[in-house]
Amino acid sequence: MRLIFLLGAFLVLSSFTDVEVKTKKKQLQFGFEEVYCVLKSDKAVKHGEYLFRNMNWVFQKGTYVKGVKAGIWSYYIGxxxxxxxxxDSKKVVSDTLGKxxxxxxxxxxxxxxxxxxxNLSYPEKSxxxxxxxxxVVAIVVSKEGVPVDFKIEASSGVLELNKESLRVAQIIARQHPWIPGINExxxxxxxxxxxxxxxRAM
Structure with a gap:
């Protein structure tokens, strides 16, 4: 029985490592780029290491398994x-107990x-x-990790700048999930x- 289990595990691992991939680079705005692998059999499916970076720094790194993020991903500021x-465990592993x-x-x-x-457009009149x-826009994120409210915390004193900031905050905050805050x-x-x-006007 144990021999059958080990043989099955070996076959699963073999099929995973035998997957053929191709490395791709995608240029983004402002000098950023994504570097990742895709399946040769389906170029729409990411599979393997992923990097989000610019010339100086890596800001995200992790691994995709057949289009799904897997294992530990790390996010950097500089x-x-x-x-x-x-x-895999759906947890922030860098949290410190009591903080x-x-x-x-x-x-x-x-x-x-x-x-x-x-997404930001400078209002024409301004x-x-x-x-x-x-x-400064305050984004209220619920304990479920959902943005539930948006407020102007600090005004520019110009209505159209405030409106544009609020518009963009609402769009970008809803494009990807949030991880809720935690107490001590x-x-x-x-x-x-x-x-x-x-x-900043030129």
Whole structure:
């Protein structure tokens, strides 16, 4: 019986390692790129190591197994680890016992910044009149990891800049899941994440 089990396990491992893959690079905006492997039999399916990076830093690294994130993925801000997440156990493995934290954007804050920059449009009137400003949007993330409310925490003093910031915050916050914040006991809690938007007229 044990011999049959070991033989079965060997066959499963063999079929996994025999999968043929091809490495691809996808150029994104602002000098970012994705480097990943796809199945040769189906180029739409990621399978193998994945990197999200620019010339200087790696911001995400992990592994896909037939199109699904698997094992531990790590997310960085520059050379600092933001968090590590185990997709097999569905847990943040970088959390420290006895330490609370805010909700985490599941693709990491650098990817959130890329989404912000890609979706933001400078309002025409403000640009023509050389109006600059900073808006801070508060994103309320429930203990289930769902963005449930968006508020202007700090106004630019210009209505159209505030509106554009709120519009983009609502779009990008809903594009990917969030990992809920935790209290000191490690229990999920509602938390507020602050998202700044900078408008600089040339």
């Amino acid at each position: 050379d600092k680890l933001e968090f590590s997440y185990d997709f 609370s934290r805010l909700a985490l954007f599941s693709e990491g804050m650098v990817y959130l910044e890329l989404l912000k920059a890609s 640009m023509e009149n050389g109006i600059s400003g900073t808006v 006991q490690g229990e999920p809690v509602e938390s507020v994440v602050f998202c700044p938007f900078n408008f």
